[in-house]
Amino acid sequence: MVSDTQHVPVMATRRTAGVSFAASLTFEDIHHSYHSKETIKGVSLAAKAGEVLCLLGPSGSGKTTLLRIAAGIEMQSAGRLLLNGQEISGPSVFLPPEKRGVGLMFQDFALFPHMTIRDNVRFGLTALPKREALIQADAALERVGLSHYADRYPHVLSGGEQQRVALARALAPRPAVLLMDEPFSGLDSRLKDSIRADTLAILRETRATAIVVTHDAEEAMRMADRIALLKDGRLVQVGTADELYRKPRDLFAAGFFSEINVFDAQVRDGRVDTPLGGVDAGKYRDGQVLSVAVRLSGLHVGEHEGDIQARIVSRRFIGVVELLELAVPGCDGTVRARIRADQLPQGLRDVMLSVNERDILLFEKDVPTS
Structure with missing residues (x-):
């Protein structure tokens, strides 16, 4: 197998990608059930023409099921899917996958081991005469910088190169919408950033609408024009990375986009106080019990600066940063903090804390449903 470190950067060797005719794709009140269990619960969402929309959420949230419904591999139990x-x-129409103008890139790339790289890319061009299909396949391989592998077989490629072949195959028919199911999950962490950046550049050039499934919030923020956050088959929040990070709709959204400490607190005299400090209660009324999220990035830890005493319980070095577990007066458990590595002297136990009020977020406390 060719080493991932030996691949030639895509951007330096490929031709400009051909342009697709981008389309909008709309999920309208989509429901889906599997073995009597409802997996999608009334999701309404639209991917705008030419945008990259990320479906984000934990395992079991319904991301891949929505993608499969869009591709025509699964059928919803209720609701409609609209292209432009x-x-x-919907209730009266079901176009088969090959009639939709929608491309699908699988998580495992799904390359045929017995076919050459060129034939893998040509596989989706059955509607074209053979000569024209070969020309299109070669052009698609050139776009991703892999023309020199056209006559080889998938087993000689690194993971990153296989990902690029799968992308070339998905883009070769110039789909109006490209669906990508966790396209970078199988890649070495060293390669993810560069392959992701190259893929995004190609998507921008083709101008195809792209819907990308991921469970990684940072990946969604790096790629997407907008992000749709899902949980348990429901749509939690849709917006730009900035909107979801700065104005999360609930505690789940806040915790998905940043590491947080969580406290329960009651509003008193228009304020909410926690062991890490307090903030104005804003719209919440006196007596209301809230969930208070404090971002780890909003905690400042110093030897002398700060107004809250704390003691370091554990300290873990992870390269650029250190993760701290802190004992804080009035707090039953420990408080987590993330600081720049070597910011504090080794062996230091007693420290002072301060909190940036912008990193304290207030939410109505979830009431368990019976």
């Missing part, structure tokens, strides 16, 4: 406002799946 035209119904392609």
